[in-house]
Amino acid sequence: MIVVAIDGPSGVGKSTVGKALAASLGIPYLDTGAMYRAIGLLARRNGVPLPIADPDRVGKLSETAEVRVTGTGGNVRTLLDGEDVSEEIRQPEVSLYASAVAAIPQVRRRLAAQQRELALAGGGVLEGRDIGTKVIPEATAKFFLTARPEIRARRRFEELIRKGTPQDLASVQTEMEARDQADSTRADSPLACDETYQVVDTSDLGPEQVAEQLRGWIVARLSVDLQRPDV
16 A cells, blocks of 8 residues: 655645646545645634634534545545535635644644545545644655745746636735745644655656656655556
């Protein structure tokens, strides 16, 4: 069974690379970030303002919410209490909520336990900010993706245009810097990289190139010839 952890800040291509790598390896793609976004969306819908002054309230909301990630490849869907919220959770405001709820220990414990159970049951590629440090520290392979700040902001800017929710580039970069600060300084499971990771700079590489690099490293580490699945 293969479990791959991909960590890193926003805008480095974790989701796109993770989906491509999972398809290449023939294993599930488990979008853990989408799960936090779903809880962030739930908090927003319930009128919880930012910054979050009542984390216990959000923790209780998470305890009664059903969050599921289904599908593979390019057809991964996120369900919140049975509702498909795959598009809504990608809104810029929800990104800030995702970072805020991810700092709440009660939320992290609930979602991390679900993520670990899914990964250990059937393997998979998981991407986020603490997959290799907290959720699955014994993962088969652990990668930390980085990219130059201006590249990350440009990628997010172009993604929002494609989704029909454009923002100006300066606002995108400001929001990204705020999320980086929140993710790196939270008390519970902050974004971090240690010597157990392979660090990959994606600034000048396309997602398929990055996925191929990661696949090659996994094949070399396992000393096996992984057959490409029919996709």
